[in-house]
Structure formats: structure tokens, C-alpha cells
Amino acid sequence: MSGVVAMLVAAWVLVGDSPARGTDLGDVQQHSSVLGNPNEPDAIITSRAMFPTSRSVVLIRDDAPPEVVARSAEAAVKRRVPLLDVGPTSIDPVKRELARLGAGTAEAVDPATIPDVGIAVAGLAGRAGPASAAIAEPTLVLISGGPGSAAAVATASAAGATGIVVSSNDLRASGDAIDFVKRHPGARVIGIGGQFGTPKLLTSRIDAARTLPELPGGGYTVFPGRRMVALYGSPGSPALGPLGRQNLSQSIARAQRLAASYQPFSKEKVIGAFEIIVTVASASPGIGNKYTNVIDPSAILPWVIEAGKAGVYVTLDLQPGRSDFLSQAKIYTELLKYPHVGLALDSEWRLKPNQVHLTQIGSVAAAEVNQVSDWLAALVRDNHLPQKLFVLHQFDSDMLANRDQINTSNPELAVMIHADGHGTPPVKMSTWNRLTTGLQPGIHMGWKNFYTEDQPTFSPQQTMAVRPAPWFVSYQ
Structure with a gap:
């Protein structure tokens, strides 16, 4: 905690076009900050945070092709000077930054493509003056993944900082960023762009990242760092799936063997997993006329604890009947605080009033899914946890109503559509193709193999040959 106290955050949120307003480099070098101005490219904001002066710079067009960006970035880092991207709408901000730096010369891969910025632009063949002084203390610069992020990363690197692109507004979505703040507890952290929130929020996330536990298999985000192969079912209930057909230690060993059988067909590490049905759909009304049986969390706790010790991921599966998903999820709050425990919503078993199981197929609206998603995120x-797996079961298009409205933007969650279709290979593939059509960005796909209802059951090689290759495979 002392490192966090030492990193009390001061904010400079740049407004308007003035590069000087709200910035004092001496202060920036002593604190972690959030710097943002929608009217300026990220590379200019990074340059202002990193370089008091620089007699030269490297310039690129803001629409330069990747190979030009790569060559320009290499040159800027080698010379320890800023790399600034310039286009029709950023000429004036670039001119102001060149004046602030005191830059008299610039280099570019193709000088003829660079707009007039008020100084001479030479080719990369010659040196553009002496290198700028590199910063001495560890510094992390968080950069959004938008246009110009490569130039901002290069500018940070040229100054001796570590520039990392974070695709969301939370540094905990980047394993590299987490590793950095863990290895450098006294480092400066600068967020380039308002998407990183207030200084207080950034500080809290730095604090959380320092103590963040890793997931089974390593890292802090669920995918793409691993794939999972899971036993599905409920403890002590053989009829519900293979997870309940042996004791806890035997189930762990079985899940690990299944995962190992997939490893030859995946370049990512494959880990064993449990998908435990914790609320079980019931044929009878039961307590409160809800058509669901709730398993006491204390009965599931040993499975969670021992799975975690063995490096096995656990997903808690809800079959709520006439209850709702959020109410049932909250029953298992304490289990979901474990870093290796995710949540699955089994929409087949979400009934409307007056519906009963096996007479109607259940469904859930996007609004209810989003309530659970926001609560879980x-x-x-709040508990400084790594990203969680959030599974949505589906085999019929009506099961997830308004699927395109499901929120996938919470960086705390890895959202998955799990295809539950069974039957012959053509039937399974028809279900798969239907579910993957029109899939939102940010959604991963899961696949289920059935031991008795598939004709025949796909082998690990056949399963991994499906496209897109599933990130999560369960066995029922």
C-alpha cells in the first residue's frame, strides 16, 4: 500500500487547443496523471508529458501505411525523439508542439507526404540532431487503441518509458500493464486520453492491479491466454452430467485429462474446468412456485476451493425457472469472489410466468442479461479480481432475445455465447453457424459435446477444427 500512497494522482485534463494550459512537466514527472484532449492526437499529448525539449522529431502522416509507421517508430526510438502523426486536422497542434519542444528539424520516411508544419523535413538517411535525454525512473504510459496509438507508443518508448495500448478503459484488461505496476511499485503511470477516467479511478485501478491474483493458467484476462475444457453437471447428481458421476478429486483429474487431450490442437494453453449447475431446473413448482432448486453455496464451496488449488476454472451455472438470473446470482456472491469462478446463464431454463420446463423452451431478454453483467462487473x-468468464447458453435464436443489445463492453468480463446444440454433425454445425452469424464484436464462442445425445460425439480434433475454434468446450 505504501507504493500507492507514493503515487497520489494529480490530474491535468487538457481543454481547448492550448498546449500549455493545465500542464506542468515538473508535476507530471512526480505523479501519475490522466491527460486528455479530443482535439489533439495521442502522440502530441504523450510528447508533452515525456519531453521537456527535443531539437528534432520524426513525422508521419496520420494515414501512413503500417510499414511506414513501423520504420518511423524504429527511427524515433533509436534517436530518442518524439514521433508525431500529422494530417489535415492536426497541423496546428503539431506546429504548437514543435514550437514548445524547440524542434528545428524533422525527419520522415517520405518527406513529400508531410504537410507544411513550419520546419524543414528531411529523409531518414541523416541524423536529425542529437538525441533527447531519456527519463530515468520507471514510467508506464497507457494509450488507447485508437488511430495514432502506434505513434504515441513510440514517443513513450523514445523517452525511456513503457508505452502500452489498452483496448478498454481499464489497465487491468492488459496483462502487460498489470505486470509493469507489480514489478515497479513506485512507477509513474500516465493515462493518455479521457477514457481512463478520473485520477482517483486510475489510482484505484493501479492499486487493484498490484494485488490482482492470476487466473488458472496465468494472466489476468480470460482469453486469448487459454482455452478451457469443462465437465458439466452438479455434484452428486449423475443424471445431470459427467461432473456428478465421480467424487471431487476424481472430477478434477478427469477434467485435467480432458484438457490434456485438446492440447495438441491448440497453440494456447488448455486448462481443465468445471461448469457446476448450482440452481437446477425442476419439474415441480417447489418453494415459491419457482420451478428451480437452489443448492446451498456451502455445498459447492469445497468444489470451488479444491478446483482452484488444482488450477481448474469453475463456472457456476444458473437454471432459474420462474425466478430471475440476478436474484439467483446474488445467492452465490461469496463464491463469485474467488478469482477462478465465473458465471453462466442457462436461458433454456428461464421461464416466463405460467410456463413449465420441458413444455416451453425458456428465454431471457437482453435487459436482464445486462443487469447481471453490470452487477458481476x-x-x-470492488473485490480487485481478474476478469471473469460470463457465459450465455443458447441453441435457439429466441433464447437470447435482442442478442444484439447485450452489453459486451464491461472489461471485467469475457462474454461468451455457448452453443448447446446436439445431434448429428450436420445438425450441430447448422446450430453453430446460425449462432455465429451476426455475432457482436467482443463475444467469444463456446461449444458443448454430448456423450449420449450426439451421433457421434466429436473428437477433440474435430471440435477444434470448427471455425471459429471454440474457446470453451464442455461435456455433458
Whole structure:
């Protein structure tokens, strides 16, 4: 905690076009900050944070092709000077930054493509003056993944900092960023762009990242660092799936053997997993006329604890009947605080009033899914947890109503559509193709193999040959 106290954050949120307003480099070098101005490229903001002066710079067009960006970045880092991207709408901000730096010369891969910025632009063949002084203390610069992020990363690197692109507004979505703050507890952290929130929020996330536990298999985000192969079912209930057909230690060993059988067909590490049905759909009304049986969390706790010790991921599966998903999820709050425990919503078993199981197929609206998603994301944030797997079961298009409205933007969650279709290979593939059509960005796909209802059951090689290759495979 002392490192966090030493990193009390001061904010400079740049407004308007003035590069001087709200910035004092001496202060920036002593604190972690959030710097943002929608009217300026990220590379200019990074340059202002990193370089008091620089007699030269490297310039690129803001629409330069990747190979030009790569060559320009290499040159800027080698010379320890800023790399600034310039286009029709950023000429004036670049001119102001060149004046602030005191830059008299510039280099470019193709000088003829660079707009007039008020100084001479030479080719990369010659040196553009002496290198700028590199910063001495560890510094992390967080950069959004938008246009110009490569130039901002190069500018940070040229100054001796570590520039990392974070695709969301939370540094905990980047394993590299987490590793950095863990290895450098006294480092400066600068967020380039308002998407990183207030200084207080950034500080809290730095604090959380320093103590963040790793997931089974390593890292802090669920995918793409691993794939999972899971036993599905409920402890002590053989009829519900293979997870309940042996004791806890035997189930762990079985899940690990299944995962190992997939490893030859995946370049990512494959880990064993449990998908435990914790609320079980019931044929009878039961307590409160809800058509669901709730398993006491204390009965599931040993499975969670021992799975975690063995490096096995656990997903808690809800079959709520006439209840709702959020109410049932909250029953298992304490289990979901474990870093290796995710959540699955089994929409087939979400009934409307007056519906009964096996007479109607259940469904859930996007609004209810989003309520659970927001609650689970807050649980992750508040308890300083790594990203959680959030599974949505589906085999019929009506099961997830308004699927395109499901929120996939919470960085705390890895959202998955799990295809539950069974039957012959053509039937399974028809279900798969239907579910993957029109899939939102940010959604991963899961696949289920059935031991008795598939004709025949796909082998690990056949399963991994499906496209897109599933990130999560369960066995029922």
C-alpha cells in the first residue's frame, strides 16, 4: 500500500487547443496523471508529458501505411525523439508542439507526404540532431487503441518509458500493464486520453492491479491466454452430467485429462474446468412456485476451493425457472469472489410466468442479461479480481432475445455465447453457424459435446477444427 500512497494522482485534463494550459512537466514527472484532449492526437499529448525539449522529431502522416509507421517508430526510438502523426486536422497542434519542444528539424520516411508544419523535413538517411535525454525512473504510459496509438507508443518508448495500448478503459484488461505496476511499485503511470477516467479511478485501478491474483493458467484476462475444457453437471447428481458421476478429486483429474487431450490442437494453453449447475431446473413448482432448486453455496464451496488449488476454472451455472438470473446470482456472491469462478446463464431454463420446463423452451431478454453483467462487473472491480468468464447458453435464436443489445463492453468480463446444440454433425454445425452469424464484436464462442445425445460425439480434433475454434468446450 505504501507504493500507492507514493503515487497520489494529480490530474491535468487538457481543454481547448492550448498546449500549455493545465500542464506542468515538473508535476507530471512526480505523479501519475490522466491527460486528455479530443482535439489533439495521442502522440502530441504523450510528447508533452515525456519531453521537456527535443531539437528534432520524426513525422508521419496520420494515414501512413503500417510499414511506414513501423520504420518511423524504429527511427524515433533509436534517436530518442518524439514521433508525431500529422494530417489535415492536426497541423496546428503539431506546429504548437514543435514550437514548445524547440524542434528545428524533422525527419520522415517520405518527406513529400508531410504537410507544411513550419520546419524543414528531411529523409531518414541523416541524423536529425542529437538525441533527447531519456527519463530515468520507471514510467508506464497507457494509450488507447485508437488511430495514432502506434505513434504515441513510440514517443513513450523514445523517452525511456513503457508505452502500452489498452483496448478498454481499464489497465487491468492488459496483462502487460498489470505486470509493469507489480514489478515497479513506485512507477509513474500516465493515462493518455479521457477514457481512463478520473485520477482517483486510475489510482484505484493501479492499486487493484498490484494485488490482482492470476487466473488458472496465468494472466489476468480470460482469453486469448487459454482455452478451457469443462465437465458439466452438479455434484452428486449423475443424471445431470459427467461432473456428478465421480467424487471431487476424481472430477478434477478427469477434467485435467480432458484438457490434456485438446492440447495438441491448440497453440494456447488448455486448462481443465468445471461448469457446476448450482440452481437446477425442476419439474415441480417447489418453494415459491419457482420451478428451480437452489443448492446451498456451502455445498459447492469445497468444489470451488479444491478446483482452484488444482488450477481448474469453475463456472457456476444458473437454471432459474420462474425466478430471475440476478436474484439467483446474488445467492452465490461469496463464491463469485474467488478469482477462478465465473458465471453462466442457462436461458433454456428461464421461464416466463405460467410456463413449465420441458413444455416451453425458456428465454431471457437482453435487459436482464445486462443487469447481471453490470452487477458481476462491479463485483470484479470492488473485490480487485481478474476478469471473469460470463457465459450465455443458447441453441435457439429466441433464447437470447435482442442478442444484439447485450452489453459486451464491461472489461471485467469475457462474454461468451455457448452453443448447446446436439445431434448429428450436420445438425450441430447448422446450430453453430446460425449462432455465429451476426455475432457482436467482443463475444467469444463456446461449444458443448454430448456423450449420449450426439451421433457421434466429436473428437477433440474435430471440435477444434470448427471455425471459429471454440474457446470453451464442455461435456455433458
